[in-house]
Amino acid sequence: MLKSIKYYFLITICLSGKLFSQNFEHDFKSRFSQQPISVSQILMNDKLGQLLVEMNKSSLDQLIKCHKIKLVKKLDQSHSIIRLIDRDWSILSAAKYVAVANNDWKVSRKLSVLGIENSSNKALSVVGLSPDALMLYLNKSGITNLKLVHYYNNNVVIESDDPRIVALLKSNQSITHIDLVNNSVLEETSISTHDLTINRINKLHSDYPALNGETRTVSVKEDKFNSQDIDLIGREKLSGLESAFNSEHATEMATIIGGAGNSFINGKGAAWGVNFTSSSFENILPDNDNSYADLNISVQNHSYGTAVTDNLYGVEAKAYDENTIKHPTLLHVFSAGNIGRQVTSEGIYAGVEGYANLSGNFKMAKNVFLVGAIDENGLVDNRNSAGPAYDGRLKPELVAYGKSGTSESAALVSGVSLLLQEHYYNQHATLPNASLLKAALIAGAEDVGAEGIDFRTGYGNLNAIKSMTIIENEQYYEDEVAQSSKTEYVLSLPPNVRQLKLVLTWTDVNANVEDATALVNDLDMKLTNVITNNSWLPWVLDHSPDADLLALPATRNQDHLNNVEFITLDFPEAGDY
Numbered sequence: 001m002l003k004s005i006k007y008y009f010l011i012t013i014c015l016s017g018k019l020f021s022q023n024f025e026h027d028f029k030s031r032f033s034q035q036p037i038s039v040s041q042i043l044m045n046d047k048l049g050q051l052l053v054e055m056n057k058s059s060l061d062q063l064i065k066c067h068k069i070k071l072v073k074k075l076d077q078s079h080s081i082i083r084l085i086d087r088d089w090s091i092l093s094a095a096k097y098v099a100v101a102n103n104d105w106k107v108s109r110k111l112s113v114l115g116i117e118n119s120s121n122k123a124l125s126v127v128g129l130s131p132d133a134l135m136l137y138l139n140k141s142g143i144t145n146l147k148l149v150h151y152y153n154n155n156v157v158i159e160s161d162d163p164r165i166v167a168l169l170k171s172n173q174s175i176t177h178i179d180l181v182n183n184s185v186l187e188e189t190s191i192s193t194h195d196l197t198i199n200r201i202n203k204l205h206s207d208y209p210a211l212n213g214e215t216r217t218v219s220v221k222e223d224k225f226n227s228q229d230i231d232l233i234g235r236e237k238l239s240g241l242e243s244a245f246n247s248e249h250a251t252e253m254a255t256i257i258g259g260a261g262n263s264f265i266n267g268k269g270a271a272w273g274v275n276f277t278s279s280s281f282e283n284i285l286p287d288n289d290n291s292y293a294d295l296n297i298s299v300q301n302h303s304y305g306t307a308v309t310d311n312l313y314g315v316e317a318k319a320y321d322e323n324t325i326k327h328p329t330l331l332h333v334f335s336a337g338n339i340g341r342q343v344t345s346e347g348i349y350a351g352v353e354g355y356a357n358l359s360g361n362f363k364m365a366k367n368v369f370l371v372g373a374i375d376e377n378g379l380v381d382n383r384n385s386a387g388p389a390y391d392g393r394l395k396p397e398l399v400a401y402g403k404s405g406t407s408e409s410a411a412l413v414s415g416v417s418l419l420l421q422e423h424y425y426n427q428h429a430t431l432p433n434a435s436l437l438k439a440a441l442i443a444g445a446e447d448v449g450a451e452g453i454d455f456r457t458g459y460g461n462l463n464a465i466k467s468m469t470i471i472e473n474e475q476y477y478e479d480e481v482a483q484s485s486k487t488e489y490v491l492s493l494p495p496n497v498r499q500l501k502l503v504l505t506w507t508d509v510n511a512n513v514e515d516a517t518a519l520v521n522d523l524d525m526k527l528t529n530v531i532t533n534n535s536w537l538p539w540v541l542d543h544s545p546d547a548d549l550l551a552l553p554a555t556r557n558q559d560h561l562n563n564v565e566f567i568t569l570d571f572p573e574a575g576d577y
Helices: 028-032 041-044 057-065 109-114 131-138 163-171 200-208 248-259 289-294 315-326 405-429 434-444 462-472
Strands: 004-015 033-036 051-056 067-073 080-083 095-099 122-127 146-152 155-160 177-180 218-219 275-279 297-302 332-337 369-374 398-401 476-482 497-506 564-570
Touching: 004 434, 028 033, 028 051, 028 095, 033 275, 057 067, 109 177, 122 163, 122 315, 131 146, 131 155, 131 163, 146 163, 155 315, 163 177, 200 405, 200 434, 200 462, 218 248, 218 405, 248 275, 248 405, 289 564, 297 405, 315 332, 332 405, 332 434, 369 405, 369 434, 398 405, 405 462, 434 462, 434 476, 434 564
Parallel strands: 218 275, 218 297, 297 332, 332 369, 369 398
Antiparallel strands: 004 476, 004 497, 033 095, 051 080, 051 095, 067 080, 122 155, 122 177, 146 155, 497 564
16 A cells, blocks of 8 residues: 555536445355464464455455555455454454465466366466566476466466476465466457547647657557558667567557558558557567666557456456556557457356456556547447456546457557657656546547446547647646545636536556455545535446446446546536635
8 A cells, every 4th residue: 555646636627336246156265264263373373374354345444554464365345365464463353254364365266267287288377476486486396397488577477287386386475376378369350441530630630730759659569560661661669579470450550550641641640750669469468667668668559359258357457557657657558359249257247248348357457548449420339348347447448439449449549649748748858647648538538429438438539639738738736645635626617617527547556466356545536616515526337247237327426446536517607616
């Protein structure tokens, strides 16, 4: 838990839930307990390791905030795996159940279903040890046929055909998660059309002709684009992480992001002067930290996906949240996916048709930006993947034009983001944090599809010129807030305001792999009229696992799931708020 959280409070002025519900039960006590224990046994035993506790959320949160316990995994709203920091027995007095945990909680649901005996000769994700420490531990344990495949921080992918490997990994106290790696990564369709007018990118080009992204570098993470293409030639920076395979899809994504328009009008991208680099999506973890810094990468585009069964906060989601903490000005833009007709068999949304079919657990990360697609009429094809995320969070955040799928729409948002970064840098000689960039994109968006926010179109359709105007006019606050404190701002609204929009964003620390909910630091926002004392809360959606409830219009309520909060007020009275 951070002592203070930096957040962005963005205001735009246009002139002229219900509680989490579950449809299944986990028998955590029988699966993850060695034996129940008493508080006296806790005092007598210095080697308890992890504990399984049943405790209400408010009591657990208070112990975490006071640094009395370490939350290792949040199994659901009342069951958690914890480690004691303070050995005062009274800290567990509010617990309904306490037991020494066995090591089965470390094994992913996917690997549990497969069975340990069938886990050899496969790629495994392991969380908790550095690559060197993991390899040393396994070698000392007699595992010699071992390959280090990929890693990011303490998220490591290894391969071995030794049948003992999962049992050895489970027994290491530092390891907190073991999973099978999903290697079925696919590009999310090619494009057949390209249009910069629908999202007002042409207007941005007209009003800001000096902005073309030439000071920025974008990474296209998939197979390699054709660097000799007439619209891309001369702007490649080699990363050493490129795929061995060229791809027409990658070339199309690079063209949408920043094609020069030498071939024809539809060969011009959003940031038509940007520099390009490439990174293979054979490794779906974030790239090494040095590559982002050395190549001056400020946006990475991800127009690919995996299976709908990855409906959880997995190793990749954790890694991308960690990556944004380490690189706060780096924006990861993901396509939502084109598997909207598939039905997940994982998590609380198992069997719910039309929702919760985002393509990949990396898209469950909190700090990345997820983009869906609309056609030229503002309609969403049912092929396009919809939210919510596995825990009910609002995904995708935005939509943009993508006639043939969400790959194109993600690339458009990546290109526009580069122009917003360039203009901000021209104003401040530094890049904006990714959370501010997200706020500007959300606040500038126009409502499309169902009225208000929804799980298909997020906060609306990209409007490039409106988001640029927000950056231009500096219509935002950057601030910090400490634990259990609050900050107030006074907004003086003139007469004849058509709509007030408030967007609150922050970069949240990563959760633990397969936590029941991902949010760690919970900020809340409220708008109040100073004179009348009337107040308005953010818009929230019913995220119950039922298609009819997921389709309901948003209502105003406190939001304890998302690291974006969103308030609108139509035709507000003039005065102070």
